[in-house]
Amino acid sequence: xxxxxxxxxxxxxxxxxxxxxxxxxxxxxxxSLDKGVEVVIIPPAIYIGDVVREAQGNISVGIQNVARWQxxxxxxxxxxxxxKDSGCCFALVGHSERRQLFGETDKMVAEKVSIxxxxxxxxxxxxxxxxxxxxxxxxxxxxxxxxxxxxxxxxQGDWQNIVLAYEPVWAIGTGKTATSDDAQAMxxxxxxxxxxMGAPADEIALLYGGSVKADNAADLFSEPDVDxxxxxxxxxxxxxxxxxxxxxxxxx
Ligand code: 13P
Numbered sequence: 598x599x600x601x602x603x604x605x606x607x608x609x610x611x612x613x614x615x616x617x618x619x620x621x622x623x624x625x626x627x628x629s630l631d632k633g634v635e636v637v638i639i640p641p642a643i644y645i646g647d648v649v650r651e652a653q654g655n656i657s658v659g660i661q662n663v664a665r666w667q668x669x670x671x672x673x674x675x676x677x678x679x680x681k682d683s684g685c686c687f688a689l690v691g692h693s694e695r696r697q698l699f700g701e702t703d704k705m706v707a708e709k710v711s712i713x714x715x716x717x718x719x720x721x722x723x724x725x726x727x728x729x730x731x732x733x734x735x736x737x738x739x740x741x742x743x744x745x746x747x748x749x750x751x752x753q754g755d756w757q758n759i760v761l762a763y764e765p766v767w768a769i770g771t772g773k774t775a776t777s778d779d780a781q782a783m784x785x786x787x788x789x790x791x792x793x794m795g796a797p798a799d800e801i802a803l804l805y806g807g808s809v810k811a812d813n814a815a816d817l818f819s820e821p822d823v824d825x826x827x828x829x830x831x832x833x834x835x836x837x838x839x840x841x842x843x844x845x846x847x848x849x
Contacts, residue, residue: 598634598800598803599631599800599801599802599824600633600635600760600823600824600825601631601634601635601802601824602634602635602636602804602824602825602826603634603635603636603637603670603826603828603841603842603843603845604635604636604637604638604639604659604687604762604826604827604828604832604834605636605637605638605639605823605832605833605836606639606661606689606692606827606828606829606832607638607639607640607641607661607832607833608641608661608694608781608805608829609641609656610641610754610833611640611641612817615640615645615833616640616647616648616651616674617647617651618786618835619648619835619838620638620648620651621651621668621832622835623636623638623649623656623837623839623842624651624652624655624656626630626839626842627655627656627839627842628632628655629682629843630823630842630843630846631846632665633682633790634658634729634742634825634842634845634846635800635825636657636677636842637657637659637686637687638652638656638659638832639658639659639660639661639687639689640658640659640707640726641660642661642675642680643843645646645660645680645683645684645685646683646684646752646830649683649684649685649743653676657687658684658685658686658687659680659686659687659688659689659718659721660673660675660677660685660687661687661688661689661692662688662689662690662692662695662710663674663675663676663677663680663688663690663709663712663713664676664677664709665708665712666695666712666751667712671677676716676720676755677709677712677713677715677716677778680716680718681716681717681718684817685718686718686719686844687718687720687721687760688709688713688717688718688719688720688721688725689720689721689725689762690691690706690709690710690713690720690721690722690747690831691705691709691722691743692722692723693704693723693725693766693769694765694769695723696807697846703742703743703747704745705721705744706746706747707746707747707748707749707750709761710722710747710748710751710752710841711750711751713720713758714755714758714759717758718758718761719723719758719759720747720758720759720760721760721761721762721763721804721827722744722748722759722760722761723760723761723762723827724740724743724744724747724761724762724763724764724787725740725743725763725764725765725766725768725769725783725806725807726739726740726765726766726767726769727766728766728767729737731765731767735835736765736783737783737786738805740763740783740786740787741786741787741790742786744761744791745747745790745794748791748796751796753795754794756797756800757800757843759796760799760801760802760803760804761787761791761801761802761803761804762803762804762805762806762827763780763783763784763787763803763806764805764806764807764827765772765783765807767807768790768806768807768808769806769807769808769829770808770829770830771807772807772808773807773808774809774810774813774817775805775807775817775849776795777816777817777820777823778819780805780817780823781820781821781822784803784820784822784823785807785822787803787822788801788803788822791801791802802824802825803822803823803824804823804825804826805817805823805825805826805827806826807828807843808830809827809831810831810841811831811837811840811841811844814826814833814840814841814842814844814845818845819828825845826840826841826845827839828832829849
């Protein structure tokens with residue numbers, strides 16, 4: 598059985614206050630979800646301790662980015678081991694904002710995936726094409742390349758610690774969502790690439806991200822290869838985030 602996951606990526610938003618109130622609400626409401634649905638909160642690193650405390654082990658916590666190194670003289674960086682030590686179970690790797698604003702390449706993604714999995718966390722590896730790449734008909738080729746290169750460091754036996762998130766860049770924060778048909782087509786294509794790489798493709802959770810809201814989540818999650826969502830803006834609004842979680846719950 599594939600994991601079913603709704604993860605809220607707060608990006609550089611939130612506060613101590615939100616960490617307490619929103620996470621407290623999600624924790625208390627999450628008892629009503631289907632048992633198979635995992636809820637993950639991914640706050641800015643500085644609030645991980647607050648979120649872990651408030652989550653009380655009922656919901657999982659992730660980090661938005663980790664260093665490519667285990668430890669040492671890398672001022673300002675946070676290691677995967679430190680995230681684990683602070684209570685994280687997940688780490689995002691290769692979010693398009695990291696790729697576009699901080700120059701992260703597929704090679705760096707592969708290095709981080711190896712470090713994240715090695716420290717015992719589950720990597721949520723983000724892939725997705727730009728509008729230009731989609732309009733020129735190259736979306737599947739671009740995404741397939743990101744999957745192959747970004748996951749090139751994964752060893753047999755480590756695939757259970759890999760989750761993929763397909764986030765078309767043009768859908769992030771824009772209010773434009775991929776249609777459920779387009780999302781399904783890309784997820785099926787990603788699964789084919791994984792199969793071709795020798796991965797247990799049918800067991801790897803594939804999340805969709807990009808302007809997922811309470812009113813479009815059920816449609817997206819109803820697709821056979823969409824195993825959940827990676828939510829940005831809507832994850833900062835407690836009721837809306839829970840409503841998205843419930844859509845997955847209802848779809849399992
Ligand atoms: P939005 O849901 O705000 O479009 O962000 C998606 C995203 O980038 C999640 O990682």
